[in-house]
Amino acid sequence: xxxxxxGIMDPPYESANTPTAFRLVEAAIRKGHNVNVFCYEGAxxxxxxxxxxxxxxxHGMTLEEEDHPNPKEWVKSLLAFATEKNVKLVWCNCGLCVxxxxxxxxxxxxxxxxxxxxxxxxxxxxxxxxxxTQ
Amino acid sequence: MARYLSIIDSAYRxxxxxxxxxxxWFTHAMKNGGADISILLxxxxxxxxxxxxxxxxxxxxxxxxxxxxxxxxxxxxxxKKVPLYVVSDDLAERGIQPSQLxxxxxxxxxxxIPKLLENHDRVLTW
Numbered sequence: 485x486x487x488x489x490x491g492i493m494d495p496p497y498e499s500a501n502t503p504t505a506f507r508l509v510e511a512a513i514r515k516g517h518n519v520n521v522f523c524y525e526g527a528x529x530x531x532x533x534x535x536x537x538x539x540x541x542x543h544g545m546t547l548e549e550e551d552h553p554n555p556k557e558w559v560k561s562l563l564a565f566a567t568e569k570n571v572k573l574v575w576c577n578c579g580l581c582v583x584x585x586x587x588x589x590x591x592x593x594x595x596x597x598x599x600x601x602x603x604x605x606x607x608x609x610x611x612x613x614x615x616x617t618q
Numbered sequence: 619m620a621r622y623l624s625i626i627d628s629a630y631r632x633x634x635x636x637x638x639x640x641x642x643w644f645t646h647a648m649k650n651g652g653a654d655i656s657i658l659l660x661x662x663x664x665x666x667x668x669x670x671x672x673x674x675x676x677x678x679x680x681x682x683x684x685x686x687x688x689x690x691x692x693x694x695x696x697x698k699k700v701p702l703y704v705v706s707d708d709l710a711e712r713g714i715q716p717s718q719l720x721x722x723x724x725x726x727x728x729x730x731i732p733k734l735l736e737n738h739d740r741v742l743t744w
Contacts, residue, residue, distance in 0.1 A: 542643050542650065552637060553634075553635055561678050561679035565680065
């Protein structure tokens with residue numbers, strides 16, 4: 485079992501980097517590895533609890549039919565998945581980035597940290613991947 | 619009323635989370651509101667014109683992700699009488715054959731884009 489650290493920067497609903505990062509985290513958990521996720525800048529909104537689903541008139545779908553994905557649900561699902569797989573998933577948000585964006589209300593199981601915490605995660609990891617925004 | 623041309627170049631940027639392409643969606647919403655609007659797919663976005671795309675099967679833990687249905691969305695704008703053009707040079711560069719395209723899409727050569735621009739009053743680029 486290894487420990488990896490993945491950094492994410494993109495905000496929700498902006499980049500294919502986001503589902504790619506989630507896929508990598510999911511795959512690592514599925515293979516039994518511990519994962520530290522450090523969300524920086526816009527990515528701190530991924531776990532924002534205030535995200536809401538909506539109907540989609542252009543698709544002709546009700547709220548239930550559209551079942552619009554909110555990344556906060558993906559975060560919750562991955563935290564539950566890690567527990568199920570008996571591995572550790574840390575989902576840490578840059579605290580200053582959270583405050584700047586007013587996204588303090590996060591889903592349960594996430595935490596606040598700083599670049600120093602990110603560095604500590606990296607130091608304790610077998611592998612590190614920073615998915616920077618472009 | 620002004621004629622709009624929506625030029626879409628960016629492709630599959632946030633389609634997993636949005637369950638659509640936001641530029642196609644925005645254009646469709648404008649049409650629903652009464653706008654006179656066309657779409658030009660260029661660059662990587664020409665792949666939106668391809669039949670049999672399938673983004674299903676993704677899940678994060680127990681949470682299944684529906685993903686986009688670009689074929690549905692492209693067919694929907696065509697059904698709404700939104701003229702939909704695709705740059706044939708960009709199709710060829712990507713090895714996409716005309717037989718792979720959703721019916722109702724008109725191919726234009728890259729050299730014909732200036733003429734297309736001339737035929738519209740306002741251009742939205744995405």
